Amino acid sequence: MTTAERLSKTESDYLSQLAMATERYANRTEQRERNRTVLDTRGVLYADEPQRVEKRLARLGADWSLAMAIEKTPSEPVTTAGSTLQLPPDSFGSDVLGLERLIERNNLTPVAFLEEGTLAARAVGRITTSGPGGGHGTGFMVSPSLLLTNNHVLRSREEADRSVVAFAFQTGIDGRPLVPAVFQLEPRRFFVTDRELDFSLVAVAEHSAQGDPLSAFGRLPLSGAQGKVIIGEFVNIIQHPRGEPKQLALRENQVIDVLDRFLHYESDTLQGSSGSPVFNDQWEVVALHHSAVPKTDAEGRPLSVDGTVWTPEMGEHRLAWKANEGVRISRVLQALHEITLTGGAARLRDEVFTASAALSPPVEGSPSAASASWPDGAAHGAGPDGSTAYVTGGTAHLTVPLRISLGIDAPASPVGTVTTAQPTFTATPTLTTAPTFPRFGRSDGRSAVERDLNAALVNFRLGRERPYYDRTRDHDARAAYYAGISTTDGRALRQALTELLEETHSPRPRYKPMRLVYPWVDLHQDGKLRSIYSGRAFSAEEFIRADAAVEEARLARMQEFLLHESAAGPAEFEAEFDALEASMAFNCEHVVPQSWFTKQEPMRGDLHHLFACEVGCNSFRSNFPYFDFPGFEEAVRDDCGMREEVGFEPEEGKGAVARATLYFLLRYPGLVGDSPGEFPRNRLPSLLTWHESEPVSEYELHRNAAIAEIQGNRNPLIDHPEWARDIDFSGLWP
Known part of the structure; x- marks a missing residue:
């Protein structure tokens, strides 16, 4: 009791x-x-x-x-x-x-x-309390034995002792009342109440007076x-x-x-x-x-x-x-x-x-x-040492004696696979036993990648029914966005823009180019994607399906790693993630390389500096900072651009990447340029030159408007190219 x-x-x-x-x-x-x-x-x-x-x-x-x-x-x-959408049923x-x-x-x-x-x-029943203060209320089963209701329905164990719950107290499909099953409450076995939150939880008899099993009425998981x-x-x-x-x-x-x-x-x-x-x-x-x-x-x-x-x-x-x-x-x-x-x-x-x-x-x-306990097919597992794992809300959680939690870009809902991205580890100082990591199961239904793939293809097909760029609407949105911004002082302008970009950056999507970049944001007016550095044209569906295949391969590799590397710790996991990203890259370029901000969000998923880019160009650029070469003969060169130890110059897209980089500097002041090989302050003139030599295109206007719809903020260098020489960028480096 x-x-x-x-x-x-x-x-x-x-x-x-x-x-x-x-x-x-x-x-x-x-x-x-x-x-x-x-x-x-x-x-x-x-x-x-x-x-x-x-x-x-x-x-x-x-x-x-x-x-x-x-x-x-x-x-x-x-x-x-x-659906109200003009799509085939299988879309x-x-x-x-x-x-x-x-x-x-x-x-x-x-x-x-x-x-x-x-x-x-x-699982919902009518509660009846007899005697003083008696009356009716509603309750519902939340476990095989316990019923949840309000504190003001069952204030005390004594009241609960005088109460019953009737299930199936309702009208049948023929209009005639069903025979309810009445169960005695058993507060002496369990009773918990909270006056402030107004709930009571009480045990229910396993069988009704007529012998009906309580289990026949199920429960509502919380x-x-x-x-x-x-x-x-x-x-x-x-x-x-x-x-x-x-x-x-x-x-x-x-x-x-x-x-x-x-x-x-x-x-x-x-x-x-x-x-x-x-x-x-x-x-x-x-x-x-x-x-x-x-x-x-x-x-x-x-x-x-x-x-x-x-x-x-x-x-x-x-x-x-x-x-x-x-x-x-x-x-x-x-x-x-x-x-x-x-x-x-x-x-x-x-x-x-x-x-x-x-x-x-x-x-x-x-x-x-x-x-x-976990449902069949859910992303979960349990190790012999008491370790457990599950995937939910974009994060894969592994709980082991070391208590390591990996923050990764998992799909939106619990799934049977684990996506790969830079993990974040939190661990207690000591480790008494080697952790054992479970293998994740797969769902019997559509996999996480299949769901992302189908959603991306739907988004792409919907985009073909939308106006590519509404100049009048975007002009009004731009005017409202920068209302109150003054350009009389370069330093004040820079500070005001930084505050505006951060304040309006909501929501902050996580990195998922297959769904967020290719289907709509990075499309050109002809419905094609163009590699930002080479200018080569690709179909959106081609990149979407290619990234889906890469994701599936990554998942398989990570599952094998979890299965065989039972003694792996944080350093080993981080190395494996890095190796997977290097060997299986997406067709997406971070204008500001991920290594400069240790692959953290919201920088990693910030759409303003994400562009379609075939894997070859992505790898060729690597994490070299942009550089304006005086000539071509001295540089390693291919269709993607020119590269030497001092930096990388794109063959195409210089204006777009310059404006994206300037946005990043404004949005995340002091984040890059503090380590060797990152974007140094003396490269700013090159960016400004690229910005001015290649005017903003309709493609960039479309991108800016599409990104504003998704993550709330805009790129000031696209909206107001003339501000480039007004902004005092000097305070943006560490």
């Missing part, structure tokens, strides 16, 4: 919950109105914080490039494929339909949405991962309003604000809905519904549905609501982890986190982090 309660000064009665929700709602009025304005004028991709939107897109298997392409493509009548999957639905381009959804919702609904919902999205709530048979509020509930611990959304939940699960469109639980915000008069008194001042004698069903509030499920999990439990209670608590692993990795630091 174990009861754990996190004490709080907050009163636990329902009216207190209403008062606190009302206060939180009132305190966020200005921000909420701003959210509504952005939703009305720009859409759901812009109302929330860019990092949250990025994580949401990643969880949907998409990114800003694909989102922008869909958003900018004119709507067409719905095709037989189910897209749920990622495209999910994005269309997210940005309100298309309300269609696969029929599996209803089937998954039906499965989710089975995930602490970010990216489950953003402002402007619609959520779904399965509930027992006023104790009535189970009902569903479907996509009429818009999230209007995200607080640190709560979500505010507009919906039709009623009394008795307390304790209901709040779902996104993928039927992931995003919040625990717990309170509503009543309408009030000028004196702050709650109003009834007929407009009069409400009093408790009227009953809560007479209250007039204006919004609802749910507790973010990630905060519930965090609080649950922090509660100290032992023995059987601890094991039951751990099952909540283990169940969560069915959809995503456990919350960092959770008690089940080392023992979580």
